[in-house]
Amino acid sequence: MGTSHRKPFVGGNWKMNTNAESATALIGAVSDRLRASGAETAVYVPFVYLREVDTVIKQSGSAVRLGAQDFSEKPDGAMTGCISLSMLRDCGVTSVLTGHSERRHIIGETDALVNAKTRAALDAGMQVVLCIGEQLDEREAGQTDAVNERQLRAGLDGVSKEQLGMVVIAYEPVWAIGTGKTATPDDAQDAHAKIRGVLAAMYDQDAATQMRILYGGSMKPGNAGELLAMADIDGGLIGGASLNADDFGAIVDATGV
Numbered sequence: 524m525g526t527s528h529r530k531p532f533v534g535g536n537w538k539m540n541t542n543a544e545s546a547t548a549l550i551g552a553v554s555d556r557l558r559a560s561g562a563e564t565a566v567y568v569p570f571v572y573l574r575e576v577d578t579v580i581k582q583s584g585s586a587v588r589l590g591a592q593d594f595s596e597k598p599d600g601a602m603t604g605c606i607s608l609s610m611l612r613d614c615g616v617t618s619v620l621t622g623h624s625e626r627r628h629i630i631g632e633t634d635a636l637v638n639a640k641t642r643a644a645l646d647a648g649m650q651v652v653l654c655i656g657e658q659l660d661e662r663e664a665g666q667t668d669a670v671n672e673r674q675l676r677a678g679l680d681g682v683s684k685e686q687l688g689m690v691v692i693a694y695e696p697v698w699a700i701g702t703g704k705t706a707t708p709d710d711a712q713d714a715h716a717k718i719r720g721v722l723a724a725m726y727d728q729d730a731a732t733q734m735r736i737l738y739g740g741s742m743k744p745g746n747a748g749e750l751l752a753m754a755d756i757d758g759g760l761i762g763g764a765s766l767n768a769d770d771f772g773a774i775v776d777a778t779g780v
């Protein structure tokens with residue numbers, strides 16, 4: 524696990540999965556499973572089930588944060604199909620994802636839009652998990668660190684050092700997401716250490732030392748321990764394995780707190 528003063532964070536990104544019944548069942552089981560954990564945890568739930576999931580979280584007295592996978596950078600108005608941050612707050616959301624690779628590379632979100640969303644969410648008082656990471660061709664071309672640095676600098680452009688306390692970074696190599704392929708612990712550690720170095724250059728060493736940097740990309744109970752043992756890996760952003768309460772719980776347990 525990373526240096527002990529950084530509280531581990533594990534997020535479950537449910538993506539476009541679950542239905543009304545299974546979402547309620549899943550959050551019930553996750554809340555029970557995580558009751559004794561000292562880690563900070565969150566679930567990123569499809570919009571239409573946020574209220575149901577929030578009700579279960581509150582009824583069970585769970586400390587799991589309710590999160591949303593996306594939102595509009597605009598406060599309100601003519602934005603057909605979009606969801607605002609104040610709507611999310613109404614539903615109990617306190618944490619959001621920005622820059623997820625599926626939104627960058629499938630939906631087409633640019634660095635500028637990721638930045639606008641990140642700033643809007645921070646201004647709205649939300650915790651932001653800013654996701655960054657290289658695609659396979661970029662990795663093979665030796666561009667991993669350059670891509671991470673570009674996405675980090677663009678994503679955090681205009682974010683103050685004070686606001687940085689509400690930010691968590693998730694390094695998610697795109698080729699490892701949903702593929703069963705994972706970065707080796709050494710490769711992930713190397714990327715995380717470089718990301719921390721960029722944060723130190725952008726802000727200062729103290730801000731970089733405080734930042735939680737999560738690994739994401741096929742993290743499972745079987746590989747979480749070795750990844751989370753690395754000095755600069757402070758938790759995980761979990762897709763597939765977060766749809767099973769026992770698997771998600773085992774990953775949270777692997778943070779060791």
Ligand code: PGA
Nearest residue numbers: 700701740741761762763
């Ligand atoms: P995965 O997804 O765990 O299914 O690879 C991770 C993510 O996209 O956050």
